[in-house]
Amino acid sequence: MRYAPAILVGRLTRFAARLRKAGGGSAVPGLVVNRIAPNYLKRTLSGFPQGLVVVSGSSGKSTTTKMLVAVLRAHHVDVFTNPSTANISQGLTSALLERADWRGRVPGEMAVLEMDEGHGALVMQGVDARVVTLMNVMVDQIDRFHDSEMVAGMLARIAARANEAVVINADDAYLDRLADKVRADVSVHRFGVSDAVLASAPRGLGYAATTVARVPEAGGVRLVAVDGRSGTIDDHGTHVTVELPARGIHYGVDATAAYATAKALLGERFDAKTAADALSAIPAVFGRGERVRVRDQDVDFVLVQNPASYQLNVDSIEPGTSDILFAIGSDVRDPSYFWPTDASSLGRVSIVSGSKAAEAALMLAYDGVEIDRVEPDLARALDDFLAAPPPASGTKTIVFSADSMRRTRAHLGLTGAE
């Protein structure tokens, strides 16, 4: 009963927010409930009978969370999870409200949550997790995360909330060091890639610092081969082949992380084949992003989140793609940290847009990319880009930061953020 009034207010807020703007205002109810019932989030997260699992890190947490949920559900675990856009406090509370009954109780035996590395430490104050899985430390949003030490420190605080196990990417030097510091009664499970897989990544794995040696066969769950969309996981000598949602070593690493976490959670109940089937059933992702049908044409969306994903995603755009819209928004406070990337493979960009259009154009120009037009007004840029005749080669491609993605989706009337 304790939370019934707050839940009611939260519901009314959501109703009001949706009247005002269809599909919008999703974080507002959470903001309201967090204000009038500050312990609701903490109590609810701590209340799942089979505990709370948290996935965090700079990159790959959304995909890994999705994969882990699929593997657990395939093992008949009733899982509550958050959409990837709701990984900070208000969004998380809103996501809980979506599923809560009138007393605020959320159904599910286990919660698996993707957690923003910056907000996670705060959200997790006073909340105990069963297992914490950490993906990596990458250079990201310098104005928010000043350097890699700061991100590693935030992840260490999240990891400290684990009371059963910590699952870490042992190829990441920051996380490897962090594993030495967990409490003695908390077990450490490692995952990583083999020498061969690392050698096949010409630009490395994108971590701020990579360990010198790889995880030995007996030391953890390893990604030992990636061939196109097929990945092979070596589970202490047992080889399991999974189909990945798209080409790319990082998807293989995500699958390996999900596999290792599920195994740590399920123990004896874990079945390698069930896990492999569930991982392989994750829907395919096109071109590192998503192919959508808008205004009677196919358009590829490519999301850029940090320098490592930027590089991977730009590299994956088919060379010669003639029509590219490139939009960087206000979420990138200062784009300096993107400068070490190389976008020369794009060759030419039709329109550079977003509130940071000039900064983006400057960076592309120094990469040797030709720019046809700079149009800071994203709505106008989108309209003109989509009204242009079909591309001479490839699919019309929109590369955007998270803020520009939201604005693009809103402008094109696309709902949902996943």
Next chain:
Amino acid sequence: MTLTIVTLVPSLQNTNGDAENAAVLARRAAWAGLDARVVAVESRADLPEQVDAVVLGSGSDASLERSRGRLLELHDELRRWGTEGVPILAVGTGWELLSWGIERPDGTTVEGLGILPGRAVPRAGARVTEDLVVAERGSGRVLVGFENHARDYVGAEGSPLGRVRAGQGNGRGSGQEGVVMGEVIGTHLHGPVLAKNPFLADRMLSAMADRAGLTYEAGDQARAVDAYAESACRAQIAAAGVADAPG
């Protein structure tokens, strides 16, 4: 002949993309019809025979000692370049390492290489991460960038890069930013400062060309790209609450 721009210890000193200023110099040289290349120097063994300009970016505090160790291998060269007029751009912790030293809050010190006057000292408040707008000393031209540092800088009062219009700069109430000695510049202006402020790049390129017996004149492509820089700077100046446009 080919102009050689070296970037020092980029594996440790490129947190904010500052080491990319070397590529900016090379690209602008190419746009001006000059041959130029960037050489990454991680240790003494990588050092090319001829060095026409030097870029040293910023790193994390955790790597200060390691970077210092690598730079010490090049101590003689750094001194010689500084005296001979080889343009050097040092940013953030890279600049701090070229100073007299870095004082930590616990009282310990990282000894600097003594190429630039002054030293980095603990800052009373939180780390500075904001837009930095500076009026250059002498020319009055506006320099725009982003600052991200945990320390102040003292001892540069005699020859700062410029006066702070918005942001913190060297701090401690000095109202100043950076330090300049001959062709050596130390600054808190992070990231692609030479792309954002092309007049500074062109000044370095002219000095390089003069020393090599060449002539540098910015190419047509540079002028087109500089228009992007100007829009980016205008937006940043407006966001920082400074009234006038870049000079």
